[in-house]
Amino acid sequence: xxxxxxxxxxxxxxxxxxxxIVEGTATDTGEAFFAALxxxxxxxxxVQGAWVTExxxxxxxxxxxxxxxxGRWVPEYEYDVAGTPCEPVVDQRRLVHIPENxxxxxxxxxxxRQAGAVSYAGVPLLDGAGAVLGHLAVLDTRPMPEExxxxxxxxxxxxxxxxxxxxxxxxxxxxxxxxxxRRLVDGAMDxxxxxxxxxxxxxxxxxxxxxxxxxxxxAIGTPFARFLSEESHRKLADLxxxxxxxxKGNRCRWIPGGLDARTGGAPFPAEATLSxxxxxxxxxxxxxxxxxxxxxxxxxRIHRLTIEAExxxxxxxxxxxxxxxxxxxxxxxxxxxxxxxxxxxxxxxxVLGETGTGxxxxxxxxxxxxxxxxxxxxxxxxxxxxxxxxxxxxxxxxKGGFTGATRRRDGRFALADGGxxxxxxxxxxxxxxxxxxxxxxxxxxxxxxxxxxxxxxNVRVVAATNRDLETAVQxxxxxxxxxxxxxxxxxxxxxxxxxxxxxxxxxxxFARRYASQLGRQIEPPSPECIRRLQAYAWPGNVRELQNVIxxxxxxxxxxxxxxxxxxxxxxxQPVLAxxxxxxxxxxxxxxxxxxxxxxxxxxxxxxxxWKIAGDKGAARMxxxxxxxxxxxxxxxxxxxxxxxxxxxxxxGEPATREKARPLI
Numbered sequence: 001x002x003x004x005x006x007x008x009x010x011x012x013x014x015x016x017x018x019x020x021i022v023e024g025t026a027t028d029t030g031e032a033f034f035a036a037l038x039x040x041x042x043x044x045x046x047v048q049g050a051w052v053t054e055x056x057x058x059x060x061x062x063x064x065x066x067x068x069x070x071g072r073w074v075p076e077y078e079y080d081v082a083g084t085p086c087e088p089v090v091d092q093r094r095l096v097h098i099p100e101n102x103x104x105x106x107x108x109x110x111x112x113r114q115a116g117a118v119s120y121a122g123v124p125l126l127d128g129a130g131a132v133l134g135h136l137a138v139l140d141t142r143p144m145p146e147e148x149x150x151x152x153x154x155x156x157x158x159x160x161x162x163x164x165x166x167x168x169x170x171x172x173x174x175x176x177x178x179x180x181x182r183r184l185v186d187g188a189m190d191x192x193x194x195x196x197x198x199x200x201x202x203x204x205x206x207x208x209x210x211x212x213x214x215x216x217x218x219a220i221g222t223p224f225a226r227f228l229s230e231e232s233h234r235k236l237a238d239l240x241x242x243x244x245x246x247x248k249g250n251r252c253r254w255i256p257g258g259l260d261a262r263t264g265g266a267p268f269p270a271e272a273t274l275s276x277x278x279x280x281x282x283x284x285x286x287x288x289x290x291x292x293x294x295x296x297x298x299x300x301r302i303h304r305l306t307i308e309a310e311x312x313x314x315x316x317x318x319x320x321x322x323x324x325x326x327x328x329x330x331x332x333x334x335x336x337x338x339x340x341x342x343x344x345x346x347x348x349x350x351v352l353g354e355t356g357t358g359x360x361x362x363x364x365x366x367x368x369x370x371x372x373x374x375x376x377x378x379x380x381x382x383x384x385x386x387x388x389x390x391x392x393x394x395x396x397x398x399k400g401g402f403t404g405a406t407r408r409r410d411g412r413f414a415l416a417d418g419g420x421x422x423x424x425x426x427x428x429x430x431x432x433x434x435x436x437x438x439x440x441x442x443x444x445x446x447x448x449x450x451x452x453x454x455x456x457x458n459v460r461v462v463a464a465t466n467r468d469l470e471t472a473v474q475x476x477x478x479x480x481x482x483x484x485x486x487x488x489x490x491x492x493x494x495x496x497x498x499x500x501x502x503x504x505x506x507x508x509x510f511a512r513r514y515a516s517q518l519g520r521q522i523e524p525p526s527p528e529c530i531r532r533l534q535a536y537a538w539p540g541n542v543r544e545l546q547n548v549i550x551x552x553x554x555x556x557x558x559x560x561x562x563x564x565x566x567x568x569x570x571x572x573q574p575v576l577a578x579x580x581x582x583x584x585x586x587x588x589x590x591x592x593x594x595x596x597x598x599x600x601x602x603x604x605x606x607x608x609x610w611k612i613a614g615d616k617g618a619a620r621m622x623x624x625x626x627x628x629x630x631x632x633x634x635x636x637x638x639x640x641x642x643x644x645x646x647x648x649x650x651x652g653e654p655a656t657r658e659k660a661r662p663l664i
Contacts, residue, residue: 401450
């Protein structure tokens, strides 16, 4: 345990604690999120234990998602709240802080005695209506007197835990609703058939399978005309075209006179309704063949459950943070136009852009607007996979295919069959793997590691890179035939510094998202905030802006974004009013912006003695990732100057010229 060092609570670095919240839990969800949360909380406050629970009101018990105590995990921890310090937290829905003598106040709690607890602090996790979802607490074997910083940090961690717990509740409810809808559709006595824009069968329930006398694997993809008379097919096609031309609403029609259907060659009359579903993307229709007496109730229940499922899905997207491409700049409008043009094709797409510009968002948008949107989207970061494992990750392996391969495993391409695979940082692929990727692109086939059987897949590839692949081809680091195969439809994502007008939209959207997650009221970014944000060069692009706004929301005061804490040190000076007047208000050229960025990076590097990473490195000073700084230095032609000759060099001895390079 750390010493108090004169502080009421164990000493902690407040900035490091805030970074622990943002960075320590940024990529985790569910149990992994809660484990990272309590471990970072215990480390930040320097306390003996921390745990986060869900509340089971019918049993008046708390069940732990994660419990970190004395440097180890306590598994499957569950307990009654009665007679524990957690009881007033749950019953009174307020923060409870017991600075010392907690065992004397709660002698019936054996767990406190076993842990040797002296102090305790807990805060409830509440839903939007004020009901208790769970609680977050810490305990220590030393006194824990009241300290505003410590209690404020506990509340911040509790806000993050609340947002994740609410997300999990909504996600579970959505699964229940969708499962209920699936059971309702499959359990209906009426035949329910989904048709695409060409009136081909894409989905059918159990009753439809029996009515049509056709198993699903045979029916899917079959034109529905096969099961109709010629006249009924014309009637259905005319009605479908009529529905496609209608506006929102009035998208359902009772088919006058019904349809003359047939199964196994035997005709039968069917009364039916046809609905047009979906506002965006290619249309599809739902055909319900049923008895008249069951029509109204079945349709009402299906419609209600569909609306509820969509509403829950929208709420879940809000809690997660919807994947939107926001902006109105000409460069971004061109990107959106390119996405719309290429999405409905099977063409391979190469997304070009700097780190943090949102290349994965483009891939997701292409997949969502494509005919493959019902299939999987598999994302692979090529730079994050060790070179020795990347072939197995891509193509899978058979049992015994290499040392440690104890069982058969499918690769990412097999998982993406029927959908889209996104290859991020494709320029980092090892040269020896590139021919195998080229084969998948050209032939749609591969062999798993250690296997002899060729597998076929139907996968659409979207690749992305922040490297200059043409230069890599010239240097022999990237195959030219693979480059040409990937570069069928290139999309260039402009960096944020080239579209400053989009900063207003992005900053506002990020502020609303993180305020909602933390349960706070935040004012929209003020004109001064926007001026300060637009004055910064954003070497980390949209990802850096997102992180800055999240920090500004976390450290906000009186509902106003705190850019003084959020922006990198080099950008924290406020923009003066005179800076907005002519001639400074003129639009900068890209050359001027690059010159400004080059000068700013050079000043930071010189101040850091050309050290990039670490506590005193230029990357920390600029508020950006060291890899991003190194990439920008290469792009802007910044390199450490050659060192001066040593004074001890003998007179007349030629100086050895050291190659200028960045120091990482």
